[in-house]
Amino acid sequence: MEKTVHLLIMYTMLVLTLLLFHKGRKHPRSLMLAIYASVEVLTNGLNSLTLSAGSDFFDRFPVLHFIYKPLYCLWVPLFYFYVCYCFSSDFKLKKKYLIHFIPFFSFLLFSLIIWITQGNSYIWENLYQPNTFLSNSTLAVDLLVKVQYLVYNFLMIKSLLHIEKNRNLQQNSPSLGIEIRWLRFIVYGYALACFSGIAITVSVLMKSPTASVINLVSISYFFLFFFAIFYHTITNKNFSDEVKPKPLQLPNTEMQLLMKRIEELMAGKKMFLEPELTLQQIAFELNEKERNISQAINTILQRNVNDYLNSLRVKHACQLLLDYKEKPIFEIMYESGFNTKGAFNLAFKKITGKTPTQYREG
Numbered sequence: 001m002e003k004t005v006h007l008l009i010m011y012t013m014l015v016l017t018l019l020l021f022h023k024g025r026k027h028p029r030s031l032m033l034a035i036y037a038s039v040e041v042l043t044n045g046l047n048s049l050t051l052s053a054g055s056d057f058f059d060r061f062p063v064l065h066f067i068y069k070p071l072y073c074l075w076v077p078l079f080y081f082y083v084c085y086c087f088s089s090d091f092k093l094k095k096k097y098l099i100h101f102i103p104f105f106s107f108l109l110f111s112l113i114i115w116i117t118q119g120n121s122y123i124w125e126n127l128y129q130p131n132t133f134l135s136n137s138t139l140a141v142d143l144l145v146k147v148q149y150l151v152y153n154f155l156m157i158k159s160l161l162h163i164e165k166n167r168n169l170q171q172n173s174p175s176l177g178i179e180i181r182w183l184r185f186i187v188y189g190y191a192l193a194c195f196s197g198i199a200i201t202v203s204v205l206m207k208s209p210t211a212s213v214i215n216l217v218s219i220s221y222f223f224l225f226f227f228a229i230f231y232h233t234i235t236n237k238n239f240s241d242e243v244k245p246k247p248l249q250l251p252n253t254e255m256q257l258l259m260k261r262i263e264e265l266m267a268g269k270k271m272f273l274e275p276e277l278t279l280q281q282i283a284f285e286l287n288e289k290e291r292n293i294s295q296a297i298n299t300i301l302q303r304n305v306n307d308y309l310n311s312l313r314v315k316h317a318c319q320l321l322l323d324y325k326e327k328p329i330f331e332i333m334y335e336s337g338f339n340t341k342g343a344f345n346l347a348f349k350k351i352t353g354k355t356p357t358q359y360r361e362g
């Protein structure tokens with residue numbers, strides 16, 4: 001059963017990888033995912049030979065086993081870079097990121113030195129024997145990968161939480177390469193996959209009788225998780241948007257009239273003073289589509305809806321700060337439509353260049 005599932009995953013991943021290279025070759029994020037997938041396919045392909053061809057295959061070519069093992073050290077860093085492209089559409093690989101590949105190159109160089117100086121016979125005699133130097137070195141690779149799981153998942157989750165915090169505070173955040181909900185699926189789904197991988201290693205080291213079951217569940221989850229990512233990427237209709245930015249749209253008469261209605265609504269009902277005001281509520285008041293309202297604000301004012309509302313709130317707060325100098329700032333904050341001090345201070349300084357206190361003092 002385990003052999004069948006493993007081979008199924010390998011061949012399915014191979015097909016998906018080829019499709020990724022074909023459709024996403026001009027798109028950095030998709031290309032990085034394809035590179036990651038190709039390394040995983042190569043690694044799993046060599047690993048599958050131990051299941052299909054038996055140990056005799058590596059007995060004849062033991063150096064292959066010793067060389068493909070370092071490829072595992074590429075899995076997590078490559079997936080991390082794919083997620084970095086998801087975090088920001090402006091992300092670019094730089095020379096400084098080569099540090100992430102030090103474990104791979106170190107183990108690969110070590111393997112080649114052993115092969116050149118000792119030969120296949122030495123590898124064959126020691127690699128598969130328990131408690132030998134070479135056997136322990138392959139175990140070290142496996143343990144290093146598990147450390148990578150912990151470190152890189154910490155970095156990815158930390159970055160995701162930082163992005164979500166900025167969005168909640170209505171602060172400028174990098175332009176995401178994908179939707180935030182799908183980004184959460186990728187980050188937390190991968191963390192769960194890595195946890196299952198660690199569980200396999202622990203069960204094997206403890207010689208648990210359930211190790212094979214845990215391994216089967218883990219590789220099945222990996223397969224379903226990555227199949228979802230690959231399928232979503234391949235069937236994504238926005239490939240052209242990633243390469244060719246949308247041309248700047250000039251406001252037409254209808255858009256200008258809609259913007260005027262929006263401003264009249266804000267001035268008349270002062271809806272912006274409601275902290276939980278949504279685009280849907282504005283659309284309902286104007287009997288207009290949410291998309292049209294967002295497009296009018298983006299095109300005419302060159303800002304998003306949240307920034308537009310915050311500009312009105314800050315303008316209102318500025319007037320209150322000057323008219324009621326004895327009123328506490330936190331009261332003005334609430335009266336201006338903000339419900340957190342952090343969001344108020346960030347928006348105020350972004351627009352005026354000063355803190356509320358500095359603005360009041362002149």
